[in-house]
Amino acid sequence: NAGVMQNPRHLVRRRGQEARLRCSPMKGHSHVYWYRQLPEEGLKFMVYLQKENIIDESGMPKERFSAEFPKEGPSILRIQQVVRGDSAAYFCASSPTGGGGYTFGSGTRLTVV
């Protein structure tokens, strides 16, 4: 019974490149959440998705960031034209339909050089 799977675990990108972070929720979970953790900070909510729908993207930066959760396959967080300030740990969490607790993945550590 696999938990929330995030990959890659570590990602290094040069400034201006694109970063694609993947998240496969737990089996039976249809709610996916993305969070960003800057060094020495708590997690900050970015976006909440269900299959093929963005429910709440109030925490997403207006530019360069996008997220999707297609009918088939993992949820993707995409960061275009990365800058040094995008360096952070990005966590995905999932929860089952109709409620229940969140299960977090192990995170993706993005480093922009």
Place this chain on the structure above:
Amino acid sequence: AQKITQTQPGMFVQEKEAVTLDCTYDTSDQSYGLFWYKQPSSGEMIFLIYQGSYDEQNATEGRYSLNFQKARKSANLVISASQLGDSAMYFCAMREDDSGGGADGLTFGKGTHLIIQP
């Protein structure tokens, strides 16, 4: 205003002692949920304990208990008989409008870095 406040950036505690990690929250919702997570140096987020705003009893999970004082908007985590493996960052978080739909994201505090000394 901060929705979740953790006033202790760092704490040193002797092994086997009890630890209380402070958390206060701010919400106007009647229904909300409070969570504690542990983040060891390896980086993953480990769920510890949950308290619903309508729960009359304080939540307990093994050595973890949540001291929920609703009038004070306080949700302190108590770890009994601390162990070296308890050394980690601890985050308090809140989900507002906790209607059980799992719909809303969590708001996190800045965390407390707990170090257990032998």
